[in-house]
Amino acid sequence: MTLLQVEHLCKTYDAHHDDVGLENGKGNRENAKIAGVKRTGWLNTWFKQHHDYNKQAGVAALNDVSFELQHGECVGLVGESGSGKSTLARCLLGIESADRGRIVLAGEAFGGHARRIRHEQRRHIQIVFQNPTAALNPKLTIRTSLLDPYRQYGHQLELNHFHGDNEDSFARQLLEAVELSPSLLDRYPHQLSGGQRQRVTIARAISIEPKLVVLDEPTASLDVISQAAILQLLAQLKQELGLAYLFISHDLAAVCKLSDRIMVMKDGCIVDRCVRDELFADERHPYTRELVSIF
Ligand SMILES: Nc1ncnc2c1ncn2[C@@H]1O[C@H](COP(=O)(O)OP(=O)(O)OP(=O)(O)O)[C@@H](O)[C@H]1O
Numbered sequence: 001m002t003l004l005q006v007e008h009l010c011k012t013y014d015a016h017h018d019d020v021g022l023e024n025g026k027g028n029r030e031n032a033k034i035a036g037v038k039r040t041g042w043l044n045t046w047f048k049q050h051h052d053y054n055k056q057a058g059v060a061a062l063n064d065v066s067f068e069l070q071h072g073e074c075v076g077l078v079g080e081s082g083s084g085k086s087t088l089a090r091c092l093l094g095i096e097s098a099d100r101g102r103i104v105l106a107g108e109a110f111g112g113h114a115r116r117i118r119h120e121q122r123r124h125i126q127i128v129f130q131n132p133t134a135a136l137n138p139k140l141t142i143r144t145s146l147l148d149p150y151r152q153y154g155h156q157l158e159l160n161h162f163h164g165d166n167e168d169s170f171a172r173q174l175l176e177a178v179e180l181s182p183s184l185l186d187r188y189p190h191q192l193s194g195g196q197r198q199r200v201t202i203a204r205a206i207s208i209e210p211k212l213v214v215l216d217e218p219t220a221s222l223d224v225i226s227q228a229a230i231l232q233l234l235a236q237l238k239q240e241l242g243l244a245y246l247f248i249s250h251d252l253a254a255v256c257k258l259s260d261r262i263m264v265m266k267d268g269c270i271v272d273r274c275v276r277d278e279l280f281a282d283e284r285h286p287y288t289r290e291l292v293s294i295f
Contacts, residue, residue, distance in 0.1 A: 009088070011060075012058055012060045012061065014058060067273070071211070075263060076248075123157075123208045125210055125213075128202055132189075133194070142175075142185050161240070172185070178203040219254055261276065264291065
């Protein structure tokens with residue numbers, strides 16, 4: 001069975017749209033949660049840093065976007081800044097709803113137009129952000145941040161890979177899965193390197209064994225060595241846990257390394273799609289050729 005079906009998704013922002021209540025820090029209740037994690041002060045800060053929008057009237061951020069993603073598959077999503085990649089990610093996570101269209105996850109309606117995502121469904125799509133420093137609450141230990149999704153879903157979880165018998169052994173398993181020492185559990189984010197912090201956010205995202213992880217430029221804030229190591233880790237986890245990824249990136253080399261298929265977005269539309277090895281072929285869409293040529 002297909003894991004994810006996105007059908008005819010449309011989203012237009014009006015001139016006064018403020019989807020997450022950034023100006024007053026309030027946000028509506030649906031938006032106050034991201035990936036099952038409460039949007040507290042630190043997450044507000046992340047949104048503020050990453051959503052410096054050019055708020056023009058009637059921006060069609062998603063214009064009839066349709067695609068499918070299979071279990072265990074990685075689909076890369078590339079396109080210039082403002083093409084709609086993050087909007088698509090936010091619609092998938094239920095942070096905002098589409099104006100039209102349908103999202104079906106493992107055969108069940110999931111978000112999309114005017115549909116709320118149930119708490120137990122929300123666990124199945126998680127996200128890893130670009131900036132691990134902003135994604136971890138500086139006041140919480142690594143242990144507390146790691147265990148947050150588990151504590152929210154603990155009683156309902158049927159895990160296949162990790163064993164949730166007690167919190168300490170669960171947190172240790174998570175760190176081991178991302179090749180970090182359990183001795184980091186009682187440290188704070190500032191006591192870790194950028195690469196280690198990103199490993200922690202990956203561990204947190206996979207902790208409740210989602211079906212799909214949205215990787216929103218997961219290596220963009222890292223040095224070249226850490227980037228390669230994180231890509232290697234993501235490939236390994238995909239294999240071990242049978243995860244599917246939607247991998248959003250400007251880095252075509254990274255996308256090619258991890259993805260089975262690639263979609264190219266421009267002005268809210270998917271203008272091209274291909275298997276990885278065909279991205280550099282001559283017969284690609286002119287926009288894809290342009291992206292490839294400037295890479
Ligand atoms: N909350 C919002 N209010 C108004 N306009 C928005 C909002 N969010 C996105 N947009 C607009 O929608 C379009 C798509 O933005 P989006 O952030 O999805 O692009 P992107 O491809 O993820 O860009 P980047 O690669 O820079 O992250 C842009 O024109 C953007 O200005």
